[in-house]
Amino acid sequence: MRLREKIWVNVLLVVLMLLDGSFSYLFGSTLHSFPDTMIIRLVVLGLVLVYFFAPNFPNLMIVALILGLVYDSFYTGILGVYMFLFPLIIFLTRWIAQFFAPAPLVVGAIYLIDLTVLESLVYGMNIFMGLTTMALGDFIPNILGPTLALNLVLFIFLYFPLRQLIVKLDSLY
Amino acid sequence: MQKFFSNRKLIIVMIVIIISMGLMAFSVSVRNSEKTPPLVQRVGNDVVGVVDRVVALPANGVKNSFAAVSDLINTYEENAKLKTQLDDLAQTKTRAATLQSENKELKQQLKLDKTLTDYSQVNAAVLTRSPANWQNTLVINKGSLAGIKKNMPVMAGSGLIGRVIEVNNTNSKVELITTDNQSANRFAAEVITDSGTANGIVTGYDQASSELKIGQLNSDAKIKVGDTVQTSGLGGLTPRGLYIGKVTKVKHDDYGLALSLLIKPAVDLDDFTVVTVIERQMAGD
Numbered sequence: 474m475r476l477r478e479k480i481w482v483n484v485l486l487v488v489l490m491l492l493d494g495s496f497s498y499l500f501g502s503t504l505h506s507f508p509d510t511m512i513i514r515l516v517v518l519g520l521v522l523v524y525f526f527a528p529n530f531p532n533l534m535i536v537a538l539i540l541g542l543v544y545d546s547f548y549t550g551i552l553g554v555y556m557f558l559f560p561l562i563i564f565l566t567r568w569i570a571q572f573f574a575p576a577p578l579v580v581g582a583i584y585l586i587d588l589t590v591l592e593s594l595v596y597g598m599n600i601f602m603g604l605t606t607m608a609l610g611d612f613i614p615n616i617l618g619p620t621l622a623l624n625l626v627l628f629i630f631l632y633f634p635l636r637q638l639i640v641k642l643d644s645l646y
Numbered sequence: 647m648q649k650f651f652s653n654r655k656l657i658i659v660m661i662v663i664i665i666s667m668g669l670m671a672f673s674v675s676v677r678n679s680e681k682t683p684p685l686v687q688r689v690g691n692d693v694v695g696v697v698d699r700v701v702a703l704p705a706n707g708v709k710n711s712f713a714a715v716s717d718l719i720n721t722y723e724e725n726a727k728l729k730t731q732l733d734d735l736a737q738t739k740t741r742a743a744t745l746q747s748e749n750k751e752l753k754q755q756l757k758l759d760k761t762l763t764d765y766s767q768v769n770a771a772v773l774t775r776s777p778a779n780w781q782n783t784l785v786i787n788k789g790s791l792a793g794i795k796k797n798m799p800v801m802a803g804s805g806l807i808g809r810v811i812e813v814n815n816t817n818s819k820v821e822l823i824t825t826d827n828q829s830a831n832r833f834a835a836e837v838i839t840d841s842g843t844a845n846g847i848v849t850g851y852d853q854a855s856s857e858l859k860i861g862q863l864n865s866d867a868k869i870k871v872g873d874t875v876q877t878s879g880l881g882g883l884t885p886r887g888l889y890i891g892k893v894t895k896v897k898h899d900d901y902g903l904a905l906s907l908l909i910k911p912a913v914d915l916d917d918f919t920v921v922t923v924i925e926r927q928m929a930g931d
Contacts, residue, residue, distance in 0.1 A: 605780050
Protein backbone atom coordinates (compact mmCIF):
# COMPACT_ATOMS: atom_id res chain seq x y z
CA MET A 474 0.00 0.00 0.00
CA ARG A 475 1.43 3.35 -0.97
CA LEU A 476 1.73 6.17 1.49
CA ARG A 477 -1.15 8.07 -0.10
CA GLU A 478 -3.65 5.26 0.44
CA LYS A 479 -2.42 4.70 3.98
CA ILE A 480 -3.22 8.32 4.69
CA TRP A 481 -6.70 7.97 3.20
CA VAL A 482 -7.56 5.02 5.46
CA ASN A 483 -6.47 7.12 8.45
CA VAL A 484 -8.52 10.06 7.20
CA LEU A 485 -11.54 7.76 6.85
CA LEU A 486 -11.18 6.60 10.46
CA VAL A 487 -10.81 10.16 11.78
CA VAL A 488 -13.83 11.35 9.79
CA LEU A 489 -15.91 8.45 11.15
CA MET A 490 -14.81 9.43 14.66
CA LEU A 491 -15.87 13.05 14.15
CA LEU A 492 -19.15 11.97 12.52
CA ASP A 493 -19.96 10.04 15.72
CA GLY A 494 -19.94 13.32 17.63
CA SER A 495 -21.78 15.30 14.97
CA PHE A 496 -24.58 12.74 14.69
CA SER A 497 -24.90 12.53 18.47
CA TYR A 498 -25.35 16.29 18.53
CA LEU A 499 -27.60 16.41 15.47
CA PHE A 500 -30.01 13.73 16.69
CA GLY A 501 -29.44 14.44 20.38
CA SER A 502 -33.07 14.45 21.41
CA THR A 503 -33.82 11.25 19.48
CA LEU A 504 -30.80 9.33 20.73
CA HIS A 505 -31.19 10.33 24.36
CA SER A 506 -34.93 9.94 24.84
CA PHE A 507 -35.59 8.57 28.30
CA PRO A 508 -35.03 5.82 29.31
CA ASP A 509 -33.10 4.64 26.27
CA THR A 510 -29.73 5.95 25.24
CA MET A 511 -28.22 5.01 21.92
CA ILE A 512 -24.52 5.53 21.36
CA ILE A 513 -23.28 5.81 17.78
CA ARG A 514 -20.09 3.84 17.20
CA LEU A 515 -19.19 4.41 13.55
CA VAL A 516 -15.51 4.49 14.40
CA VAL A 517 -15.65 0.94 15.78
CA LEU A 518 -17.39 -0.18 12.59
CA GLY A 519 -14.58 1.51 10.66
CA LEU A 520 -11.88 -0.24 12.68
CA VAL A 521 -13.48 -3.68 12.30
CA LEU A 522 -14.01 -3.27 8.54
CA VAL A 523 -10.47 -1.96 8.04
CA TYR A 524 -9.20 -5.03 9.88
CA PHE A 525 -11.13 -7.38 7.60
CA PHE A 526 -10.90 -5.66 4.23
CA ALA A 527 -7.62 -3.79 4.29
CA PRO A 528 -5.15 -6.56 5.17
CA ASN A 529 -2.32 -4.49 3.72
CA PHE A 530 -2.90 -1.66 6.16
CA PRO A 531 0.03 -1.81 8.57
CA ASN A 532 0.09 -1.17 12.33
CA LEU A 533 -3.67 -1.10 12.80
CA MET A 534 -3.10 -1.65 16.53
CA ILE A 535 -0.99 1.53 16.82
CA VAL A 536 -3.49 3.51 14.72
CA ALA A 537 -6.31 2.30 16.99
CA LEU A 538 -4.31 3.34 20.04
CA ILE A 539 -3.69 6.87 18.73
CA LEU A 540 -7.28 7.17 17.54
CA GLY A 541 -8.47 6.14 21.00
CA LEU A 542 -6.21 8.71 22.62
CA VAL A 543 -7.58 11.48 20.38
CA TYR A 544 -11.14 10.27 21.03
CA ASP A 545 -10.58 10.45 24.79
CA SER A 546 -8.90 13.80 24.67
CA PHE A 547 -11.38 15.48 22.34
CA TYR A 548 -14.70 14.11 23.57
CA THR A 549 -14.40 13.39 27.26
CA GLY A 550 -11.03 14.71 28.47
CA ILE A 551 -10.48 11.48 30.39
CA LEU A 552 -7.51 9.74 28.85
CA GLY A 553 -6.93 6.01 28.92
CA VAL A 554 -10.47 4.70 28.31
CA TYR A 555 -10.80 4.32 24.54
CA MET A 556 -7.03 4.38 24.19
CA PHE A 557 -7.08 0.98 25.85
CA LEU A 558 -10.34 -0.27 24.38
CA PHE A 559 -9.85 0.38 20.64
CA PRO A 560 -6.69 -1.79 20.42
CA LEU A 561 -8.48 -4.38 22.55
CA ILE A 562 -11.28 -4.43 19.97
CA ILE A 563 -8.77 -5.08 17.18
CA PHE A 564 -7.16 -7.80 19.30
CA LEU A 565 -10.51 -9.44 20.04
CA THR A 566 -11.58 -9.23 16.40
CA ARG A 567 -8.32 -10.82 15.28
CA TRP A 568 -8.74 -13.62 17.79
CA ILE A 569 -12.33 -14.44 16.80
CA ALA A 570 -11.77 -13.96 13.08
CA GLN A 571 -9.27 -16.79 12.82
CA PHE A 572 -12.13 -19.30 13.23
CA PHE A 573 -14.32 -17.89 10.45
CA ALA A 574 -14.31 -16.72 6.86
CA PRO A 575 -15.25 -13.03 6.61
CA ALA A 576 -18.83 -13.31 5.34
CA PRO A 577 -21.12 -10.32 6.03
CA LEU A 578 -23.01 -12.25 8.70
CA VAL A 579 -19.81 -13.21 10.49
CA VAL A 580 -18.44 -9.66 10.39
CA GLY A 581 -21.76 -8.40 11.77
CA ALA A 582 -21.72 -10.91 14.59
CA ILE A 583 -18.11 -10.05 15.47
CA TYR A 584 -18.99 -6.35 15.38
CA LEU A 585 -21.82 -6.92 17.86
CA ILE A 586 -19.55 -8.92 20.18
CA ASP A 587 -16.96 -6.12 19.99
CA LEU A 588 -19.58 -3.51 20.83
CA THR A 589 -20.89 -5.51 23.78
CA VAL A 590 -17.39 -5.82 25.21
CA LEU A 591 -16.66 -2.13 24.52
CA GLU A 592 -19.84 -0.75 26.10
CA SER A 593 -19.56 -3.02 29.14
CA LEU A 594 -15.95 -2.04 29.77
CA VAL A 595 -16.69 1.67 29.28
CA TYR A 596 -19.51 1.33 31.78
CA GLY A 597 -17.21 -0.47 34.20
CA MET A 598 -14.56 2.21 33.89
CA ASN A 599 -17.08 5.00 34.47
CA ILE A 600 -18.34 3.25 37.61
CA PHE A 601 -14.71 2.85 38.68
CA MET A 602 -14.05 6.59 38.27
CA GLY A 603 -17.31 7.60 39.96
CA LEU A 604 -18.62 9.31 36.82
CA THR A 605 -21.96 7.51 36.88
CA THR A 606 -24.23 5.86 39.41
CA MET A 607 -26.28 3.83 36.97
CA ALA A 608 -27.04 0.27 38.15
CA LEU A 609 -26.08 -2.70 36.02
CA GLY A 610 -29.76 -3.61 35.79
CA ASP A 611 -30.44 -0.24 34.12
CA PHE A 612 -27.38 -0.31 31.92
CA ILE A 613 -28.19 -3.54 30.09
CA PRO A 614 -31.76 -2.75 28.93
CA ASN A 615 -31.43 1.05 28.64
CA ILE A 616 -28.02 1.55 27.08
CA LEU A 617 -26.49 -1.70 25.86
CA GLY A 618 -29.62 -2.98 24.15
CA PRO A 619 -30.59 0.19 22.23
CA THR A 620 -26.94 0.83 21.33
CA LEU A 621 -26.57 -2.63 19.82
CA ALA A 622 -29.86 -2.21 17.94
CA LEU A 623 -28.89 1.18 16.49
CA ASN A 624 -25.44 0.03 15.47
CA LEU A 625 -26.81 -3.15 13.90
CA VAL A 626 -29.07 -1.02 11.70
CA LEU A 627 -26.16 1.28 10.80
CA PHE A 628 -24.07 -1.82 10.05
CA ILE A 629 -26.68 -3.16 7.64
CA PHE A 630 -26.81 0.12 5.76
CA LEU A 631 -23.11 0.97 5.82
CA TYR A 632 -21.51 -2.46 5.43
CA PHE A 633 -21.41 -2.60 1.62
CA PRO A 634 -20.54 1.06 0.88
CA LEU A 635 -17.83 1.15 3.53
CA ARG A 636 -16.46 -2.23 2.46
CA GLN A 637 -16.25 -1.12 -1.17
CA LEU A 638 -14.48 2.06 -0.11
CA ILE A 639 -11.96 0.26 2.09
CA VAL A 640 -11.30 -2.50 -0.47
CA LYS A 641 -10.74 0.19 -3.10
CA LEU A 642 -8.31 2.08 -0.89
CA ASP A 643 -6.53 -1.18 -0.07
CA SER A 644 -6.17 -2.43 -3.64
CA LEU A 645 -4.68 0.78 -5.03
CA TYR A 646 -1.12 -0.39 -5.18
CA MET B 647 -6.56 -23.61 18.76
CA GLN B 648 -4.35 -20.69 19.58
CA LYS B 649 -4.13 -19.57 23.18
CA PHE B 650 -5.90 -16.26 23.83
CA PHE B 651 -2.94 -14.86 25.71
CA SER B 652 0.61 -15.94 25.14
CA ASN B 653 3.08 -14.95 27.85
CA ARG B 654 4.51 -12.00 26.00
CA LYS B 655 1.07 -10.69 25.10
CA LEU B 656 -0.07 -11.04 28.69
CA ILE B 657 2.78 -8.83 29.83
CA ILE B 658 2.00 -6.23 27.16
CA VAL B 659 -1.68 -6.24 28.15
CA MET B 660 -0.76 -5.80 31.83
CA ILE B 661 1.49 -2.86 31.01
CA VAL B 662 -1.19 -1.24 28.84
CA ILE B 663 -3.78 -1.68 31.62
CA ILE B 664 -1.44 -0.04 34.14
CA ILE B 665 -0.70 2.87 31.78
CA SER B 666 -4.37 3.43 31.04
CA MET B 667 -5.30 3.33 34.74
CA GLY B 668 -2.56 5.87 35.41
CA LEU B 669 -3.79 8.14 32.63
CA MET B 670 -7.36 7.89 33.94
CA ALA B 671 -6.31 8.84 37.44
CA PHE B 672 -4.25 11.69 36.04
CA SER B 673 -7.08 13.11 33.90
CA VAL B 674 -9.68 12.83 36.65
CA SER B 675 -7.37 14.71 39.00
CA VAL B 676 -6.71 17.41 36.37
CA ARG B 677 -10.45 17.71 35.84
CA ASN B 678 -11.19 18.13 39.54
CA SER B 679 -8.48 20.70 40.18
CA GLU B 680 -8.22 24.22 38.81
CA LYS B 681 -5.56 23.40 36.25
CA THR B 682 -5.97 23.20 32.49
CA PRO B 683 -4.85 19.98 30.77
CA PRO B 684 -1.18 19.75 29.71
CA LEU B 685 -0.03 21.77 26.71
CA VAL B 686 0.26 18.74 24.39
CA GLN B 687 -3.34 17.72 25.08
CA ARG B 688 -4.61 21.27 24.60
CA VAL B 689 -2.81 21.68 21.27
CA GLY B 690 -4.03 18.24 20.17
CA ASN B 691 -7.60 19.18 21.03
CA ASP B 692 -7.23 22.44 19.13
CA VAL B 693 -6.07 20.58 16.02
CA VAL B 694 -8.92 18.06 16.23
CA GLY B 695 -11.30 20.96 16.87
CA VAL B 696 -10.21 22.67 13.66
CA VAL B 697 -10.66 19.43 11.67
CA ASP B 698 -14.01 18.90 13.34
CA ARG B 699 -15.22 22.27 12.10
CA VAL B 700 -15.02 20.86 8.56
CA VAL B 701 -17.13 17.83 9.53
CA ALA B 702 -19.47 19.75 11.84
CA LEU B 703 -20.23 22.52 9.36
CA PRO B 704 -22.60 20.53 7.09
CA ALA B 705 -24.09 18.69 10.09
CA ASN B 706 -24.87 21.90 11.93
CA GLY B 707 -26.12 23.43 8.68
CA VAL B 708 -28.65 20.60 8.38
CA LYS B 709 -29.70 21.04 12.00
CA ASN B 710 -30.13 24.78 11.56
CA SER B 711 -32.18 24.43 8.39
CA PHE B 712 -34.47 21.86 10.04
CA ALA B 713 -34.88 24.28 12.93
CA ALA B 714 -35.67 27.04 10.42
CA VAL B 715 -38.40 24.95 8.76
CA SER B 716 -40.03 24.00 12.06
CA ASP B 717 -39.81 27.65 13.14
CA LEU B 718 -41.67 28.59 9.99
CA ILE B 719 -44.44 26.08 10.69
CA ASN B 720 -44.86 27.32 14.25
CA THR B 721 -44.75 30.97 13.33
CA TYR B 722 -48.48 31.70 13.30
CA GLU B 723 -49.19 30.20 16.69
CA GLU B 724 -46.10 31.79 18.17
CA ASN B 725 -46.98 35.16 16.74
CA ALA B 726 -50.39 35.14 18.42
CA LYS B 727 -48.82 34.16 21.73
CA LEU B 728 -46.06 36.73 21.48
CA LYS B 729 -48.45 39.57 20.68
CA THR B 730 -50.14 39.14 24.03
CA GLN B 731 -46.77 39.26 25.79
CA LEU B 732 -45.59 42.25 23.82
CA ASP B 733 -47.93 44.69 25.51
CA ASP B 734 -46.17 44.24 28.81
CA LEU B 735 -42.73 44.19 27.33
CA ALA B 736 -42.28 47.84 26.34
CA GLN B 737 -43.24 49.03 29.79
CA THR B 738 -41.06 46.41 31.50
CA LYS B 739 -38.12 47.36 29.32
CA THR B 740 -38.33 51.07 30.10
CA ARG B 741 -38.71 50.29 33.74
CA ALA B 742 -35.70 47.93 33.66
CA ALA B 743 -33.58 50.56 31.92
CA THR B 744 -34.54 53.21 34.48
CA LEU B 745 -33.87 50.88 37.38
CA GLN B 746 -30.56 49.83 35.87
CA SER B 747 -29.32 53.40 35.55
CA GLU B 748 -30.58 54.23 39.01
CA ASN B 749 -28.84 51.13 40.34
CA LYS B 750 -25.61 52.20 38.67
CA GLU B 751 -25.79 55.68 40.22
CA LEU B 752 -26.52 54.28 43.65
CA LYS B 753 -23.62 51.86 43.32
CA GLN B 754 -21.35 54.75 42.42
CA GLN B 755 -22.46 56.66 45.46
CA LEU B 756 -21.75 53.65 47.62
CA LYS B 757 -18.39 53.19 45.85
CA LEU B 758 -19.38 49.63 44.89
CA ASP B 759 -18.00 48.89 41.45
CA LYS B 760 -18.73 45.23 40.92
CA THR B 761 -21.39 43.11 42.56
CA LEU B 762 -22.51 39.51 42.23
CA THR B 763 -25.06 40.35 39.56
CA ASP B 764 -22.63 41.91 37.06
CA TYR B 765 -21.53 39.70 34.22
CA SER B 766 -20.44 39.82 30.60
CA GLN B 767 -21.25 37.27 27.90
CA VAL B 768 -19.34 35.31 25.29
CA ASN B 769 -21.43 33.68 22.56
CA ALA B 770 -20.31 30.33 21.17
CA ALA B 771 -21.63 27.67 18.82
CA VAL B 772 -21.82 23.99 19.70
CA LEU B 773 -19.31 21.99 17.64
CA THR B 774 -20.13 18.47 18.67
CA ARG B 775 -21.32 16.28 21.48
CA SER B 776 -19.65 13.35 23.16
CA PRO B 777 -21.18 10.19 21.61
CA ALA B 778 -21.21 8.26 24.86
CA ASN B 779 -23.71 9.69 27.27
CA TRP B 780 -21.68 9.03 30.41
CA GLN B 781 -20.07 12.41 30.67
CA ASN B 782 -22.74 14.55 29.01
CA THR B 783 -20.20 16.86 27.45
CA LEU B 784 -20.51 19.32 24.60
CA VAL B 785 -17.61 20.86 22.71
CA ILE B 786 -18.05 24.56 21.92
CA ASN B 787 -16.04 26.64 19.50
CA LYS B 788 -14.56 29.25 21.85
CA GLY B 789 -11.63 28.76 24.19
CA SER B 790 -9.13 30.61 26.32
CA LEU B 791 -8.39 32.99 23.43
CA ALA B 792 -11.97 34.28 23.76
CA GLY B 793 -11.54 34.68 27.51
CA ILE B 794 -13.24 31.50 28.64
CA LYS B 795 -12.10 30.04 31.94
CA LYS B 796 -12.76 26.76 33.67
CA ASN B 797 -15.96 26.60 35.79
CA MET B 798 -17.77 29.44 34.04
CA PRO B 799 -21.54 28.84 33.77
CA VAL B 800 -23.07 28.31 30.33
CA MET B 801 -26.56 29.31 29.21
CA ALA B 802 -28.66 28.53 26.14
CA GLY B 803 -31.64 30.70 25.32
CA SER B 804 -32.95 31.91 28.64
CA GLY B 805 -31.80 29.13 30.92
CA LEU B 806 -28.74 27.63 32.51
CA ILE B 807 -27.44 24.46 30.84
CA GLY B 808 -24.06 23.67 32.36
CA ARG B 809 -20.54 24.58 33.22
CA VAL B 810 -17.19 24.77 31.42
CA ILE B 811 -14.98 21.87 32.57
CA GLU B 812 -12.01 22.08 30.24
CA VAL B 813 -10.56 24.96 28.27
CA ASN B 814 -8.30 24.65 25.24
CA ASN B 815 -7.10 27.56 23.13
CA THR B 816 -9.89 27.49 20.56
CA ASN B 817 -12.50 25.15 21.98
CA SER B 818 -13.77 24.06 25.36
CA LYS B 819 -15.84 21.32 26.92
CA VAL B 820 -19.12 21.98 28.70
CA GLU B 821 -20.58 19.53 31.20
CA LEU B 822 -24.37 19.66 31.10
CA ILE B 823 -26.32 20.32 34.27
CA THR B 824 -27.97 16.90 33.75
CA THR B 825 -24.76 15.02 34.49
CA ASP B 826 -24.66 12.02 36.76
CA ASN B 827 -21.03 12.72 37.67
CA GLN B 828 -20.38 12.30 41.40
CA SER B 829 -17.60 14.87 41.50
CA ALA B 830 -19.31 17.48 39.30
CA ASN B 831 -19.24 21.04 40.51
CA ARG B 832 -22.83 21.75 41.54
CA PHE B 833 -24.69 25.03 41.10
CA ALA B 834 -25.84 27.02 44.10
CA ALA B 835 -29.46 27.99 43.47
CA GLU B 836 -31.98 30.25 45.16
CA VAL B 837 -35.75 30.09 45.07
CA ILE B 838 -37.57 33.40 44.99
CA THR B 839 -40.74 33.17 47.03
CA ASP B 840 -43.27 35.70 48.28
CA SER B 841 -41.70 35.57 51.73
CA GLY B 842 -38.04 35.89 50.79
CA THR B 843 -35.47 33.61 49.20
CA ALA B 844 -34.33 30.09 50.01
CA ASN B 845 -30.86 28.84 49.12
CA GLY B 846 -30.22 25.33 47.87
CA ILE B 847 -28.05 23.30 45.53
CA VAL B 848 -28.88 21.69 42.20
CA THR B 849 -28.30 18.09 43.23
CA GLY B 850 -29.25 16.10 40.19
CA TYR B 851 -31.53 15.41 37.28
CA ASP B 852 -34.61 13.26 37.07
CA GLN B 853 -34.45 11.69 33.64
CA ALA B 854 -37.94 10.24 33.71
CA SER B 855 -39.66 13.62 33.98
CA SER B 856 -36.69 15.66 32.63
CA GLU B 857 -36.69 17.89 35.68
CA LEU B 858 -33.83 19.14 37.84
CA LYS B 859 -33.66 18.32 41.52
CA ILE B 860 -32.82 20.92 44.14
CA GLY B 861 -31.88 19.88 47.62
CA GLN B 862 -30.21 21.10 50.79
CA LEU B 863 -32.58 24.05 51.09
CA ASN B 864 -31.69 26.24 54.05
CA SER B 865 -34.86 28.09 54.80
CA ASP B 866 -38.42 27.66 55.91
CA ALA B 867 -39.70 30.12 53.35
CA LYS B 868 -43.02 28.97 51.91
CA ILE B 869 -42.09 27.61 48.51
CA LYS B 870 -44.94 27.26 46.05
CA VAL B 871 -45.25 25.51 42.73
CA GLY B 872 -44.42 28.07 40.05
CA ASP B 873 -41.78 29.99 42.01
CA THR B 874 -38.73 31.07 40.06
CA VAL B 875 -35.34 29.43 40.63
CA GLN B 876 -32.09 31.21 39.74
CA THR B 877 -28.41 30.94 40.57
CA SER B 878 -27.50 32.51 43.89
CA GLY B 879 -23.93 33.54 43.05
CA LEU B 880 -22.54 31.91 46.17
CA GLY B 881 -19.21 30.26 45.52
CA GLY B 882 -17.21 29.75 42.34
CA LEU B 883 -17.49 31.80 39.21
CA THR B 884 -21.28 31.97 38.84
CA PRO B 885 -22.99 35.37 39.04
CA ARG B 886 -26.31 35.84 40.77
CA GLY B 887 -29.54 35.84 38.84
CA LEU B 888 -29.09 33.33 36.01
CA TYR B 889 -32.48 31.79 35.35
CA ILE B 890 -32.70 28.03 35.91
CA GLY B 891 -36.40 27.22 35.85
CA LYS B 892 -39.71 27.07 37.70
CA VAL B 893 -40.70 24.89 40.65
CA THR B 894 -43.03 22.04 39.64
CA LYS B 895 -43.10 20.00 42.84
CA VAL B 896 -42.23 20.53 46.48
CA LYS B 897 -41.55 17.41 48.51
CA HIS B 898 -40.21 16.50 51.91
CA ASP B 899 -37.44 13.96 52.21
CA ASP B 900 -37.91 10.48 53.65
CA TYR B 901 -37.82 11.71 57.25
CA GLY B 902 -40.04 14.71 56.69
CA LEU B 903 -37.29 17.13 57.62
CA ALA B 904 -35.54 18.70 54.65
CA LEU B 905 -37.31 19.99 51.58
CA SER B 906 -36.37 19.09 48.05
CA LEU B 907 -37.78 20.55 44.86
CA LEU B 908 -38.27 19.48 41.30
CA ILE B 909 -37.92 22.25 38.74
CA LYS B 910 -38.70 22.46 35.07
CA PRO B 911 -35.61 23.75 33.22
CA ALA B 912 -36.16 26.82 31.05
CA VAL B 913 -34.56 25.20 27.99
CA ASP B 914 -34.72 21.79 26.36
CA LEU B 915 -31.43 20.31 27.56
CA ASP B 916 -31.03 18.14 24.47
CA ASP B 917 -31.65 20.68 21.78
CA PHE B 918 -29.74 23.93 21.35
CA THR B 919 -27.31 25.32 18.80
CA VAL B 920 -25.88 28.48 20.30
CA VAL B 921 -24.74 28.87 23.88
CA THR B 922 -23.62 31.83 25.97
CA VAL B 923 -20.74 31.57 28.37
CA ILE B 924 -21.16 33.89 31.35
CA GLU B 925 -18.21 35.69 32.85
CA ARG B 926 -18.76 37.11 36.31
CA GLN B 927 -17.10 40.48 36.71
CA MET B 928 -16.46 40.17 40.40
CA ALA B 929 -13.44 37.95 40.99
CA GLY B 930 -14.21 34.41 42.14
CA ASP B 931 -12.67 32.46 44.96
